[in-house]
Amino acid sequence: MSTVSPDVLQDLAPTGTLRASINLGNIVLAQGTPDDPRGVTPELARELGRRLGVPVALSCFDAAGKAFEAMKAGKVDIVFLAIEPVRAAEIEFTAPYVIIEGVYMVPKNSTLKTPADVDKPGIRVGVNKASAYDLFLTRTLKNATLVRSEDGAQLFVDEKLDAAGGVKQALQAFAKGRSDVRLMDERFMEIQQAMGCARGKLAGAAHLRSFVEEMKASGFVADALKRSGQHDAAVAPAAG
Numbered sequence: 001m002s003t004v005s006p007d008v009l010q011d012l013a014p015t016g017t018l019r020a021s022i023n024l025g026n027i028v029l030a031q032g033t034p035d036d037p038r039g040v041t042p043e044l045a046r047e048l049g050r051r052l053g054v055p056v057a058l059s060c061f062d063a064a065g066k067a068f069e070a071m072k073a074g075k076v077d078i079v080f081l082a083i084e085p086v087r088a089a090e091i092e093f094t095a096p097y098v099i100i101e102g103v104y105m106v107p108k109n110s111t112l113k114t115p116a117d118v119d120k121p122g123i124r125v126g127v128n129k130a131s132a133y134d135l136f137l138t139r140t141l142k143n144a145t146l147v148r149s150e151d152g153a154q155l156f157v158d159e160k161l162d163a164a165g166g167v168k169q170a171l172q173a174f175a176k177g178r179s180d181v182r183l184m185d186e187r188f189m190e191i192q193q194a195m196g197c198a199r200g201k202l203a204g205a206a207h208l209r210s211f212v213e214e215m216k217a218s219g220f221v222a223d224a225l226k227r228s229g230q231h232d233a234a235v236a237p238a239a240g
Contacts, residue, residue, distance in 0.1 A: 004052050004207075011197060011204025012077050013054045020045035021067035021076040022060045025128065028100055028169050028225075028233045029080060029193060034060035040098065040224040040233075041080040044195070047220065048078070048211055063150065065130025071198060078208065082132030083192045085139075092205035094212040095239035096192035097221050101168040102133040104184045105153065105175060110162070115188035118163050119144045126156035126164040133165045136189050157181075167191065169232060192236065213239055 012018060022030045022037045022045070030039040037060055049056035059076050061067045071079045072090055082100075083093050104125070106112045118125060121143045127134040129148040137146055144162075149155040153174045156164035164171065165188065175181050195212055197204045215221050222235050 005203065007203035008207045009052060009054070011201035012048075012207065013052055014077065016054060018045065018049040018052060018054050018056045018078065019076045020048075020056060020058055021070055021079045022058050023062075023064050023067050023080060024060050025063045025131075026100075026167055026170065027173065028098065028167060028230050030060075031228055039228040040221060040230070043224040043227075044080070044097070044215060044221070045078070047215070048208075051211070063128060063130065064132060065128075065134075068130065071196075074198075077197060077204075079196050080193065081196060083194050084132055084135045086135050087196075090199050091196040092199055092201060092208075093194045093196045094205075094209045096194045096236035097212050097216055098193040098225070099234045099236050100191040100193060101187040102136065102165060102189040102191050103168045103171060103187050105156065105164045105166065105171045105181050106162065106184065108180050108182050110182075112163060113184070114186055115184065118188070123163065124159075124161045126152035126159070126161045128152045128166065131166075132191050133167070133189060137165055169230065209239070 022041050024030050029041045030037050032038040037058055042058055046056050064081055067079050068087055070076045081087055104118055112118055119141050123144040124147050125144050126147050153164045171183055195208050216235055225233050
């Protein structure tokens with residue numbers, strides 16, 4: 001373990017413990033329970049703590065928006081979130097370590113075939129509140145209406161909405177065994193999952209950026225994804 005500068009430790013573990021947020025609402029990034037989270041993000045957090053020489057405390061949330069709020073409130077030191085302009089105002093992001101697809105789920109007999117078909121007047125789309133795809137669609141949809149809840153896919157079914165937007169793997173799991181829905185083949189966005197710390201913590205941010213590049217290059221990220229059964233998730237390319 002190399003020597004870590006005091007500035008980095010002050011930015012990333014000011015209490016002497018690395019406090020990391022884990023989003024159990026995204027099955028690509030984390031699985032398990034709040035008491036025993038597993039997957040690529042818990043593994044990255046534990047490896048970072050090992051290298052910093054500090055204990056690690058994992059705070060688990062069921063939605064990305066809640067993890068973001070915990071960072072803003074100073075309750076965690078690092079987050080694992082998708083890069084989004086709204087979040088970048090508060091967070092120093094690394095380059096992405098994993099790329100995930102955002103796709104639409106629609107009723108089986110829907111006339112909607114492509115993402116462009118969804119953005120029409122009168123179309124209602126269920127999304128998880130404050131998720132990366134909620135933020136993206138809020139910026140990009142011109143005509144369709146977003147309907148937000150804690151579970152956008154379930155809302156889509158319960159309220160007979162026209163579509164649900166979400167992480168491909170999560171919607172695949174939701175649709176499994178159902179004959180009344182289907183996923184569109186074409187994605188509506190690329191979700192870039194990154195690490196981050198609070199805005200202005202420049203020493204910590206620089207350390208995280210180097211750490212993420214090493215974790216991608218060494219195969220750590222790829223191996224962690226495979227161990228957690230996320231074979232379809234793509235490791236992000238090296239930062240330019």
